[in-house]
Amino acid sequence: MPRKLLLLTVLASSIFAASAFAATPGNDPAALVKIRDTALASDWAYERLADMTDLIGPRLSGSAGEAAAIRQVADTMRKLGATVTLEPVKVPHWVRGVETGELVDYKGRPDGVSQRVVLTALGGSGATPASGLNAQVIVVRSFDELKARAAEVKGRIVLFDVAFDQFMADRGLAGPAYGQGSQYRTNGPRMAAQMGAVAALVRSVGGANYRIAHTGATRLDDNARIPAAAVSVEDAMLMSRLAARGPLAMHLTLTPQTHPDADSFNVIADFPGTDKPEEIVIVSGHLDSWDLGTGAHDDAAGVVGAMAVVDTLKKLNFRPRRTIRVIAWANEENGTRGARAYLESNKAKLETHIAAIESDNGAGRPFGMRMSVGAQAVKLFAPLQAVLQPMGASAFRREDVLGTGDLSGLEKAGVPSFAPLVDTSTYFHYHHTAADTFDKVDKEDLRRHVALMASTAWFLANMEEPIGRWSEPR
Numbered sequence: 001m002p003r004k005l006l007l008l009t010v011l012a013s014s015i016f017a018a019s020a021f022a023a024t025p026g027n028d029p030a031a032l033v034k035i036r037d038t039a040l041a042s043d044w045a046y047e048r049l050a051d052m053t054d055l056i057g058p059r060l061s062g063s064a065g066e067a068a069a070i071r072q073v074a075d076t077m078r079k080l081g082a083t084v085t086l087e088p089v090k091v092p093h094w095v096r097g098v099e100t101g102e103l104v105d106y107k108g109r110p111d112g113v114s115q116r117v118v119l120t121a122l123g124g125s126g127a128t129p130a131s132g133l134n135a136q137v138i139v140v141r142s143f144d145e146l147k148a149r150a151a152e153v154k155g156r157i158v159l160f161d162v163a164f165d166q167f168m169a170d171r172g173l174a175g176p177a178y179g180q181g182s183q184y185r186t187n188g189p190r191m192a193a194q195m196g197a198v199a200a201l202v203r204s205v206g207g208a209n210y211r212i213a214h215t216g217a218t219r220l221d222d223n224a225r226i227p228a229a230a231v232s233v234e235d236a237m238l239m240s241r242l243a244a245r246g247p248l249a250m251h252l253t254l255t256p257q258t259h260p261d262a263d264s265f266n267v268i269a270d271f272p273g274t275d276k277p278e279e280i281v282i283v284s285g286h287l288d289s290w291d292l293g294t295g296a297h298d299d300a301a302g303v304v305g306a307m308a309v310v311d312t313l314k315k316l317n318f319r320p321r322r323t324i325r326v327i328a329w330a331n332e333e334n335g336t337r338g339a340r341a342y343l344e345s346n347k348a349k350l351e352t353h354i355a356a357i358e359s360d361n362g363a364g365r366p367f368g369m370r371m372s373v374g375a376q377a378v379k380l381f382a383p384l385q386a387v388l389q390p391m392g393a394s395a396f397r398r399e400d401v402l403g404t405g406d407l408s409g410l411e412k413a414g415v416p417s418f419a420p421l422v423d424t425s426t427y428f429h430y431h432h433t434a435a436d437t438f439d440k441v442d443k444e445d446l447r448r449h450v451a452l453m454a455s456t457a458w459f460l461a462n463m464e465e466p467i468g469r470w471s472e473p474r
């Protein structure tokens with residue numbers, strides 16, 4: 001190569017390097033504004049949400065839908081130029097069967113009448129005989145009442161009739177409302193089984209009463225895997241009223257099957273950092289969903305929101321200093337095996353995990369972020385909050401422990417964790433039901449969601465000062 005040309009080539013490559021550098025503006029407020037506004041103007045995430053929910057549908061662990069979603073997310077992230085790794089995970093493989101309930105006898109029942117109950121098996125439920133079982137129903141409203149009536153439980157179907165507190169949910173306390181309701185779904189059937197119940201039912205944990213059942217995981221012991229189902233709110237109330245009149249008998253048929261563990265994968269897509277590529281900021285949602293609906297809010301919205309972080313930065317030709325790692329977690333709903341596998345394979349690298357974001361509270365309008373950082377780190381987020389304030393998403397709330405489904409292991413190991421603080425007042429209307437479908441997600445809210453996720457991920461990936469492990473003295 002002639003000397004002059006060589007010089008030109010060197011010059012050109014240094015100009016390219018300089019322009020690549022210019023495309024890494026760090027946490028310059030103007031860059032954060034561009035990220036926010038690019039996300040607010042894009043329906044890329046909404047289109048990916050349609051791909052996942054309309055083309056694939058439900059994605060329960062071990063299902064064909066789950067496998068298809070793994071391929072879809074991996075292909076999409078490869079198209080964006082991310083480095084994709086599929087991390088193998090063994091997941092539970094539970095398959096729903098027939099599920100029917102009928103109130104066959106009660107005081108005052110006219111001859112020839114029985115009443116159908118709307119119900120759905122809980123994940124992990126055992127099975128009745130194929131022809132079902134007949135038993136008397138005992139209705140309780142608390143664990144204390146169950147214990148007080150222990151002598152009545154053997155041979156019976158126990159119904160936990162505990163109302164979801166929509167009043168709390170309407171006022172920003174959907175999380176605690178869900179926690180106090182779902183403890184009966186999670187632990188009630190196991191307690192009833194230990195006391196000799198032949199089956200357990202729970203009132204659906206949700207706030208919109210259109211006679212639909214809300215599924216979810218229940219923790220039964222392997223040696224006492226009784227049939228367990230959620231009944232609609234209306235049917236739980238009916239059963240409660242009938243039981244108050246006198247003995248109530250039910251015919252219950254549930255035929256789910258528990259297969260051997262299946263092969264699955266965490267989808268891990270890295271958008272490499274420029275000068276600190278070994279340092280990781282996770283942005284994530286969970287790939288699996290319950291089987292009744294198409295898991296739009298729970299949690300396709302979280303996955304596409306995380307994927308759209310990379311799409312947004314690609315549109316701007318922005319490269320973060322640290323690596324932004326998009327993860328679509330396997331098996332959050334009925335095992336969190338994906339999160340556990342990641343924790344195990346990264347246990348020697350946790351120090352390089354600077355922060356982790358998971359979106360798993362639906363795509364309601366975002367108000368800001370919940371974060372488990374040390375108190376001394378809160379002030380570092382002021383520039384990010386200033387950029388999010390015009391879209392009403394500047395409420396950054398420090399908590400000791402977020403305890404999200406997939407980040408809790410990383411969080412316990414000291415990785416500062418983040419979760420969008422969103423409007424969840426209607427989230428539990430649809431959560432884990434047949435009605436969690438694409439049409440329930442608001443396009444504008446999803447754009448805001450991406451703006452929050454992308455600007456926060458970017459900010460964390462470029463911070464000068466480390467935010468420190470959350471467990472450091474405050």
Ligand SMILES: [Zn+2]
Nearest residue numbers: 286298299360
């Ligand atoms: Zn979820």
